Amino acid sequence: MTTSPEPAEVRLEPHPADERLAVLRIERPPVNALSQAMWDQLATAAAALHGSTTYRAVVITGGTRHFAAGADVGEMLGLTVADFDRRNRVLQQAFHAIATAPQITVAAINGYALGGGCELALAADFRIAGRRAVLGLPEITLGIIPGSGGTQRLSRTVGVAAAKDLVLSGRHVSADDARSIGLVDQLVDDADVFDVAVERALSFARGPLALRYAKRAIDAGYELPVTDGLALEADLIARAFASEDAQRGLRSFVEDGPGKATFHGR
Numbered sequence: 001m002t003t004s005p006e007p008a009e010v011r012l013e014p015h016p017a018d019e020r021l022a023v024l025r026i027e028r029p030p031v032n033a034l035s036q037a038m039w040d041q042l043a044t045a046a047a048a049l050h051g052s053t054t055y056r057a058v059v060i061t062g063g064t065r066h067f068a069a070g071a072d073v074g075e076m077l078g079l080t081v082a083d084f085d086r087r088n089r090v091l092q093q094a095f096h097a098i099a100t101a102p103q104i105t106v107a108a109i110n111g112y113a114l115g116g117g118c119e120l121a122l123a124a125d126f127r128i129a130g131r132r133a134v135l136g137l138p139e140i141t142l143g144i145i146p147g148s149g150g151t152q153r154l155s156r157t158v159g160v161a162a163a164k165d166l167v168l169s170g171r172h173v174s175a176d177d178a179r180s181i182g183l184v185d186q187l188v189d190d191a192d193v194f195d196v197a198v199e200r201a202l203s204f205a206r207g208p209l210a211l212r213y214a215k216r217a218i219d220a221g222y223e224l225p226v227t228d229g230l231a232l233e234a235d236l237i238a239r240a241f242a243s244e245d246a247q248r249g250l251r252s253f254v255e256d257g258p259g260k261a262t263f264h265g266r
Contacts, residue, residue: 070115
């Protein structure tokens, strides 16, 4: 007798409202601790985003209870230093692939987003949280440091001083405090987090191809000297201008006024 395989704890699937919107779902009760098997599944999902010609926006969710309460610490105890280094790089690269995916990404955060869960949220373009969400990077309390982008993306998101406060103390912050320092972009009632994130993401999924060029210009240009960033911007606006969306948008502006164009993502 054969047994059916266990369902994946990380799933990437189209949203029923629009196939251009993907939902990256984490599901490992009770708190969505990220097992090492899930690290590989996240890497696979990220690669699928980079290879997709359909998806144009993504909602990242852990469901209504918790986003993700960090890596499964128990699995780390038996690792050698070399094994830990090799495995950590899998998760770091997976989150980097999510951060650099061409789609616009929105994290829908309920409950805990701690450690690797907070780092996953930081890899998204936008973070929408419930009012009872709790965020933090508590790795220092384990004698280690954030290793999947936390030390880099947090400081770029909230500034160096606030990042040092959170990382060096390992303390958790409430949703209100996270919003006040810019770690969270929007607070909503807990029951509304996913729906609000979907609504936000759908606005991007139905937008022009230029959205991915704008994201790349901002993210890549941030790391460059301004002259190199301007050169990148010039190259990307030329690519955007060559798109069907640009011609449709320009013509609509002239004929019908601003904000009335319908884009096809081409």
